[in-house]
Structure formats: C-alpha cells, structure tokens
Amino acid sequence: MSEALSAEDSVSARKVHEFFLDNGLQVIVIPDHRAPVATQMLWYKVGSADDPKGISGLAHFVEHLMFKGTEANPPGQFAKVVARNGGEFNAFTRNDVTAYFERVARDRLPTVMALEADRMSNLRFSDDEVKSERNVVLEERRSRVENAPNAILQERMMAALFPGHPYGIPVIGWYEEIEGFSPEAAVAFYKRYYAPNNAVLVIAGDVTPDEVRKLAEENFGSIPASETLEPVRVRPVTAAPSEPVVIQLADPRAGRITVQRYFPVPSYPSAKPGEAEALDLMMRIVTGGAAGKLYRRLVVEEKLAATAGGGYVRPLRDAGMLAFDAIAAEGVTAEQLEEAMTRFIAELRQGSVTQADLDRAKSSYLAQFVYAADSQDELAGHYGGFLSAGLTLDQIEAWPARIDEVTVADIEKVAATYLDPARSVTGILEPSAESLAA
C-alpha cells in the first residue's frame, strides 16, 4: 500500500521570485527551463465589480479596446507583431481582475513585453472603433448568454446571491448598458485603472529573475503610477440573501431539468484563517467527480439524477460561493430532485464527511499542485490570479501545508456555519413544452 501523500511531496524545488518597481508594479518570476518558451501575464486589479454604476460590462469592454492600438502600434499591429514572432495571446475579464497573456519563444519576450508596456499607458481608439467593438461585444453576449438558457438562469441566481454587491452583475454587462457604452467612459476607466501600481506582471518559463528585472525596468520603469486610484478598492459589503430564494426558468431550449443551489461564503482572500481551505476540501469531497458524495447519492444510489457536481468558486476578492448542481434523470421531476438535494445538503451540514473522505480528497488535492507545475501557463495563472485578488506570495506558497492541516472538525464547522438554507439561492431550469430542434 502506498503512504498518503503529504504537503512536502507536492512542493517541487521550484522557486518563485517577487520584486517591485519604484512605480509600484509587482513582478513575479517563475523559472522553468524545460523548454525555450516564456509566458507573460499582466494582471490588472480591476474587473467587472469595478464597473461604474449603470455602465456594467465596461471593464470587459476596455479589455476588448486594449487590442485597438497605440500611436506606436496602430490597430491590428499588436496581433501582427505577436504572430510574426510565433507567439500566442489572449485576454480575459473576471469580477476582480483583467488579464492579458502572451506565450512566445524565450528570446521574443522583450518584444511582447514592450507591447504590453506600450498599451498600459498609450492606448488610443476612435469613435468608430468603439461603435464596431460594441457590436462585437453584443454578439459575444448573444453567444454566451442569450443563446444559452443556463447562462440566463445563472445571471439571475448571481443577482440574488449577492444583492447590492457588484458580484451580482454579469461580467459582460447587461445588454442595454452595453449598447450605451461611450468612448469617454472607456477612456476615463482606462486612465484610472491601467497603471503600474495597479498591476501584477508574471513571467514564467525559461527566464532568470535578473533578466526579467532588467526587462521590466526598461519597459515599464518610466510609466508613472496612477494618482486617481483608490489605495483600497472600496466595495459594498456583501449581503447574503436573508431568506431562501428560488428562481425558476422554463425555456424550450433547456433540454433537461437542472437544479442548482448556491450559498455565499468567504473566499480565500476574505476568509478567516483555515476556513477557505476547509470549504475547498469539503467541496472536493462532495463534488469531486464520480467519487464525489453528491454524485454517489443522487446518481448512483437514488438514481434521481443523470449527473451531479458543483464546486467552490474561489478567486473572488470579497466573497466566494458554493455551488451544487444536478441534471434530472429521465422521468424525475424538479421537485423530487430538489428535495433530494436539500436532504443531502442538510446531512452534510450535520456532519457526514468521514476521515477516509478527507484523506482521499487531500491526496488528490495535493497532487493537483504537482500536475499544475507541469505547465508554465497554469502556474502563471495560479500565482497571478491569487496575487491580483489580494493574497500574498507567502500565503500562496503555504497553501499545500494549510490544506494538509484541515481536520474533519474544521469541515463540520464550516458546513454548519455556511450551509444555511436561509442564505441559499436555488435555480431550476425546466424545458417548456415545445422543443425547438426536434
């Protein structure tokens, strides 16, 4: 028999380096010399939760505009230069962060760093570009939301889960507000938030800390810090729903009945010590694939669901959430499935997790750190995501050890505290009578 995996096994010899430029830019270097490749990620500490009132989706829109060009690199140039250098790039916007990344052969790093530095302070776009890009975002919203009933339901559930907090507003924005984007609002947003003192630069791959320091100084060193940035991101306090909320949506495109239940909980950055780790492990035990307790109960034993899963959604600065979801088996009603899920969660709240469950979950969790270390972009994403959401490097490095320390009692405690039905939001999606694509 093998021995249980320990936290030490999961930490490789890899060393992560951190330093700051005078203008406040935080730089993280993660050397990995297996292949002559480098990954650059630039994380801005701004996301959809920072959208001005009435202009939801602006952070995401500015991410699109970041590809429009500068004086030195006119429209189209960014993509051209990266591609001519054999590189790949992309960008994404989340609730608290907006990130840009490039992967290139190691000797092309200076080129893509120069591009990122240039658009940190020199972005330009015309009114026509704003208009055309607005249509692109509306198409993106149609693809992601309007064409997908589950996404429509999720938007409503998030609004109920975080009442009065911007986490309740979709990252891409409400349709009508996207239609109203103005160039002026985009410029003001960009000027305020796109600055070295609001960013984390992560370089992973075949590089040394010294060469990255030199490159970062050369490229970003002369960009002034933003003065209009608040020292602390001020957000409304998250208010949990005060009574159970149930949202029902009938849609001919739904396919199958699905039941989802969300609970607001602390996130890694906002939790008291140990709480986030306990929540994380609890959800791995409950929703970790086919070995998960929820799947076992609803799919295997009671045969009420075709699949069941969920998770602990972590990198939200002010709060996180627990999600449980299931797709009904043929002939099972939404009421039956919801009732079974409620029973399962009530038992979990009373303490149904065993030591054997916890040991298995820890073993697979700790292995994740090794698997993640196989890929430089995963590492860059891991460190960048948590640093820009408010964790420190020390906190990230101590993570495996803290996971190792969680006890069954810790899990029982967070279960009792947070799985309160009064704070839950339930979403039920049902196919309505006529099916569209018979």
Added chain:
Amino acid sequence: MDIQRITSPGGITAFLVEHHDNPLIALRFAFRGGSAQDPQGKSGLAYFVTGMMDEGAGDMDAAAFQEREQELAVHMDFNAARDLVTCSYQTLTARKEEAFDLLKTVLTEPRFDEDATERVKGQILAGLKLDQNNPVNVASRAWSELAFAGHPYGLPIKGSFETVPSIMPDDLKGYADRVFARDNLIVVAVGDIDPETLAKDLDHIFGGLPEKSQLAPVPDATLAAGPVREVVEMDIPQSIVQFGLQGVMRADPDFLPAYVLNYIIGGGGFNSRLMEEVRVKRGLAYSVNSHLFPFQHAAVFMGRVATKNEAVGESLDVIKEQLSRIAREGPTEEELEDAKRYLTGAYALRFDSSSSIANQLLFLEVEGLGVDYVHERNGLIEAVTLDEVKRVAHRMLDADRLITTIVGKPVEAVPDPAHAMA
C-alpha cells in the same frame, strides 16, 4: 528535446521524452478504430465505451474503482474520435506502480456492469438532450450528416436517441475485445521515467491485450457535392453557421500548403482574413474561424461563424467573397511570410509541458511521421511557396460549392444569381 524510440521485450514500441524536473509521468496512448468502428445501428458505441472505463474493472465495482482513482490521484481521460480511441493517463512518480497496475486492470478487465451501463446510458442521453438545444452542436452534427451521408463519418460520435438505448453490456465488451489490442496500439510517454523502466512497464500494462485487433474496413469518404444548404430552425437571437468543403489529406503533397492557407483564411485568429473582414471591419460576429481536418478516410476544410439572425446573409456573403478572392488570387507574399513566421515560431510552444509534448508525440505516431519530423517540420513550412499555396487555394476553395448548415432564425439576404440557380 531528445526523443527516444524504445521497444519493450514483448515488442511494444513507444516514443519517450525523459524529464526528471517534475515528479510525474504523462502516458498517452491510442487504439486505431474510433467511432468509425461503431456497428450498424449502434452509433455512439465507442463513445459509450470511453465513458465506461472508470466504471469498474477487475474486482472493483464503479465506486471502489473511483475511490482508488482519487486515492492514487491519477488522471485518466479516455476519448473517442472518428478514427481513434485515445487515453491520457498521468500519475505522480511516487504512485507509479499502483497507478500502472490500475491501468492494466482497466484495459484487460473492464467490467461493463449492468447498473453502471444503465447509469452512463442515462448520462449520454441527458447529454444528447442538451446538445440538441445547443446550436453549435446541432450545426456540427447536421453538417457531418449532410457532408458524409452514407459513410460512418456521417454518423454522430455520441450516437442518437435511436441507437444509444439499444447499446448493452455485450456491445461494449464486444467493442473493447475488437479494438483494444496490440497491433493497433500507439503509445508515448513523457516525464519522470527512464527507458528500461518504461519498457518493462509497457509489457506489464499492455502485454495482456490480444495481439490482433478486429477492425472493420472503413472506405474512403467522398464529400457530398455542393452547394447544399440546410437550415435548422431554432428560436435563438444568434445563428450558428457552419460551412465547409473537401479538404486535403495528410499524406497529400499539398497538405502543408493547405495548412498554411488555412492559417491565412481563418486559422490565424486576429491575423486571419475572415476575422478582419467579418469582425474587425464590420462588427458582424464575435467569432469566425476555419480549420483543416485531415481524418484517416476524408479531409475537410471547415469554418464557423456566430452572428445575429439579421446578419447571416451579409456574413455569408463576406465569407464567400473572401474564399473566392483567395481562390482566384491566392494570398499575398506578405500574408504567406507572416503565416510562416507564426507557424514556425509557435511550434516550440507545443512542447512546453509533459502533457503537451505527449500530445505531439502521439500525433507523430498516428500520422506515421517519425521522430525526425519534429526537427524537420519548420523547414518544411519554410519551403512552402506562394505558387503551391495559390494552387491549393484554387483547388480547394470553390465558394460556389459550400456545404452549409445554419442553426437559428436566419434572415437571409437576397441571393445573388449564381446561388439562385443552385
């Protein structure tokens, strides 16, 4: 990167790239066969089999197996494609012995228990129900049916509401018996393992499989003659349009020119003509792209655009015009140069992790390209000439012959005379 070719005492060959920096081993293997081996009336069988591989083996029922998998922290992922069943299997070095034992049991003693079969069947049917309302899936499925009518490639990989319910444990077992064998096996390994150990482990894992597979012959497929167009009505604000033509086979001397051409048309993201014309200049879509799919028995050039119902006609017109133009004139010297610079420069990015290296090696084995291809490949791309790309553009891109499926409520533009005649 040093690629070794090893042969086990039992005669199993594999590519290996050793990497001892990270304590894990990435094993990737495939059985030739895939869903093209699904028998008449049982489409979806290969896909079903891959869904059953973690549902019990040897003396472990599904629950015991899945707990073991979690305890060992192995990553096992089986997939069915048209011509292959693939598996990605990763383990920490510390757990190698037990992990390989587990894999051996999966391959040689899969259980296909009655209750697990029913459960997975329910999941596949639920998935089909969801797919039925996902316009991208509907468009893709309809396209294959239209383009490959009468050939196994026209049948859905996941099966249908007619075929999946009829699949029983005996069918699953029959598929595994016919397809999981040594003569159609392809294996690669990357990571924390040396050649001698791997050779021994290969015999341990795969040695118990039958020597010979029993594959049904699959004829080469001819695509339907275009133009053909099918509209699947769905009440959604945005239509999904999938369009395609006969592509170029992997073994065809024109393959690499076609590959470069596809990058220029719609494979190059923001640097592609379609993205520039459809998204950047006109704001008609969020995504538009094209791909080249060289299957074992057919080749497809295919693209997709998602655009609001009112803009379907205009988007398609723009796309056709671009295809016709490039068929007529070919790309510019500058476009060709840019494509080569990207494709050669980005090649290294495919080798930056154990699992991505394993992917590349498996592809080399599947296509029979040999170890040296990794070192020759950029030279071959560099050698592609403008004339070759022009020739393949002219040969491949007949915009008047497009096979098109549209899912949504398209509001079409007035067809031009050429299309009206079709």
